[in-house]
Amino acid sequence: MxxxxxxxxxxxxxxxxxxxxxxxxxxxxxxxxxxxxxxxxxxxxxxxxxxxxxxxxxxxxxxxxxxxxxxxxxxxxxxxxxxxxxxxxxxxxxxxxxxxxxxxxxxxxxxxxxxxxxxxxVAGAAAEDESMALITIGTGVGSGIVTGGHLFSPAGSCAPELGHVSLVAGGEQCTCGRRGCAEAYLSFSALIRDANRAADADPQSSLARLREKGEALNGKNIFDCAKQGDPAAKALIDRFIGLMGEFFGDVENAFGVRSIVIGGGISKEGDWFCRRVYEAMVPYVFAGERYAPKLRMAQLGNxxxxxxxxxxxxxx
Ligand SMILES: [Zn+2]
CATH class of the missing domain: 3.30.420.40 (ATPase, nucleotide binding domain)
Known part of the structure; x- marks a missing residue:
């Protein structure tokens, strides 16, 4: 051995x-x-x-x-x-x-x-697949791709850095210096920024009430507010999922992987989240649903x- x-x-x-x-x-x-x-x-x-x-x-x-x-x-x-x-x-x-x-x-x-x-x-969520992309959603948006039997990691390059492809032209400021990167919309930092704006705009929302109680908004309590039916939080999560679907559609259009695995803190959300993102992704997959990648939550954690x-x- x-x-x-x-x-x-x-x-x-x-x-x-x-x-x-x-x-x-x-x-x-x-x-x-x-x-x-x-x-x-x-x-x-x-x-x-x-x-x-x-x-x-x-x-x-x-x-x-x-x-x-x-x-x-x-x-x-x-x-x-x-x-x-x-x-x-x-x-x-x-x-x-x-x-x-x-x-x-x-x-x-x-x-x-x-x-x-x-x-x-080799050992987790994509162990049955020929090719895959891992997209981690945490403070930032990270990525890694395995295709053609190899890690896609060109020598002399930092690529792939899919968190820093443009998702919304001229959009929100990203940590990398550009505007409109996927990370500026799909990271927890971006979600929290948007939730604070939503709370400012709607003082009656559950998001605003949480803040009044002295609770800082975070990924978990924003998702909880949406699940409990708060309209402001629901609108926020709907947009978040829609943009994630658009982004994943482009990951597929670029790399043609058989599965996309969602890692990072958000992987705790489980199957309902994968289903919603899948539905949001399919219209953006060029070759149509028949060729859409499977979406799975990461299994191995750290x-x-x-x-x-x-x-x-x-x-x-
Ligand atoms: Zn960026």
Whole structure:
């Protein structure tokens, strides 16, 4: 049996997992990231987590064919260089080579959203599909695509960044500097912005009353207000779902994937949400409903990034 190790480098935690050939996550270990302590500290911790996993499983390092690291930011995969990773304040650091040197195990790196997509592809919501796109809806809108037996991740590029394709020309300001990106409408940050505007416009709405009670609006309570029938919240969620359908239709028109998996905080909403977004998407799929992708909620949660990183050696 051959094993691989996946490491998810997050802003809060570094999580490492031991994965077998069937992409079963056998064990996990984690430490706080503590980005302020620097590159050597964090790569030392990655080596220590690897050693811990090997020791607990009674494995020699020769039984592990590779380590995959999923990191935020942009990278040059061929050299293993992390070009930048916003939250970590790292620029042009040799992430892959450093971990390879400290562990003696071949090390590959990829974007964390790409790794999450690969995790859902090999072991989660899209395990039965030939191709898929993962769209994560959280503070921002992330994306990863697996097609043609590979992670779609062109060398020397940050693409795909589907959260930053234009959804509403000249629309809301996006965090990236442009206007009208999908992220400026479909992230939780955008939903909360719009819910606060709706509460300002309608002081009788449940949204406004929540605020009066001192509750900050968030994804969950906005959805709850809509489910309880508040007209302002319902209108907001209807528009959110409509735009998501339009966006997913374009993801399909660009990549022709067999399924789109919805990840991030919104995946808790479950089947009703998938059904509504599917209905909103179908009119935008160029080839019609017969070719529309399946829509599914992500299944693996935070483990997707670890499992996908561990699968990198077979899908890059
Ligand atoms: Zn943008």
């Amino acid at each position: 051959n094993y691989t190790i996946g490491i998810d480098l997050g802003g809060t935690n570094v999580v490492a997992g031991l994965v077998d050939e069937e992409y079963r996550l056998l064990d996990k270990a984690a430490v706080k990231t503590q980005a302020q302590l620097g590159f050597d500290y964090i790569t030392d911790n990655m080596a220590k987590l690897t050693a811990t996993l090997l020791e607990r499983a009674g494995l020699a390092k020769e039984q592990v064919s590779s380590i995959g690291i999923g990191s935020p930011g942009a990278m040059d995969r061929a050299s293993g260089t992390l070009i930048f990773a916003g939250n970590l304040d790292w620029h042009n650091v040799p992430l892959g080579p450093a971990v390879e040197k400290k562990t003696g195990i071949r090390t590959l790196i990829a974007n964390d959203a790409d790794c999450a997509a690969l995790g859902e592809f 483990d997707a990034g670890v499992i996908g990183a561990a699968a990198l050696e077979r899908y890059l």
